[in-house]
Amino acid sequence: MSIFKRVGDLFKANVNDMIDRAEDPEKMIKQSIIDMEKQLTGATQALGQAMASEKAAFNTLEKAKKTSSEWEEKAKIALKAGNQELAKKALSAKVNSDQSIASFQQTYDSIHGQVVDLRSRVEALRAKLEEAQGQQNILIARARTADAQKDIAQAISGVDxxxxxxxxxxxxxxxxxxxxxxxxxxxxxxxxxxxxxxxxxxxxxxxxxxxxxxxxxxxxxxxx
Missing domain, CATH: 1.20.5 (Single alpha-helices involved in coiled-coils or other helix-helix interfaces)
Structure with a gap:
């Protein structure tokens, strides 16, 4: 997904390169943190939607399984009563339910796999954000130190x-x-x-x- 690739690119950037390309590295670092927080929020929302779909698919699957079991019980009752025709009707309904179960199971398995993948990606994104937040003050301090060194050098050499x-x-x-x-x-x-x-x-x-x-x-x- 593009948001995860972008996060990786952010962490590959070297602070010295940031200083060369940006007029204000401190603002750039803070803005990067804000962008990552937004990306994490978006990814978390996508995970929440996928989990809701997973739950709905699971409920549909369980309902189909319950319906199949109910038709089987009805078929048993009909057989005990000596009514094979009614038992066949119940079993026919059970077969239809079982076919639905197979389709619902496939849908649920697909959504569940997506949820597992999304969850791992969100956790990775959260870990990278926490790492960035921990490095934020260090990077800003390094940028400020570089500016101070430049000012001192200019003052000594008389460039300014x-x-x-x-x-x-x-x-x-x-x-x-x-x-x-x-x-x-x-x-x-x-x-x-x-x-x-x-x-x-x-x-x-x-x-x-x-x-x-x-x-x-x-x-x-x-x-x-």
Missing amino acids: SKSAFSRMEKMERKIEEKEAEAQAFTNVSGDDILAKDEFKELATNSSVDEELARLMAEMNSESK
């Missing part, structure tokens, strides 16, 4: 220029550039200050020398 890590790295580079620029200005400014201090010191020393010469001259003049 829009990622937060990539933006942070760009900001860090800009800050480093600003720091280097600020340090350069600081160094230049420091050199200017040092130069101004040296010139100031030279001017101060010159004034001191002049004052020293003046004072020594005055003292020499006074001593004479």
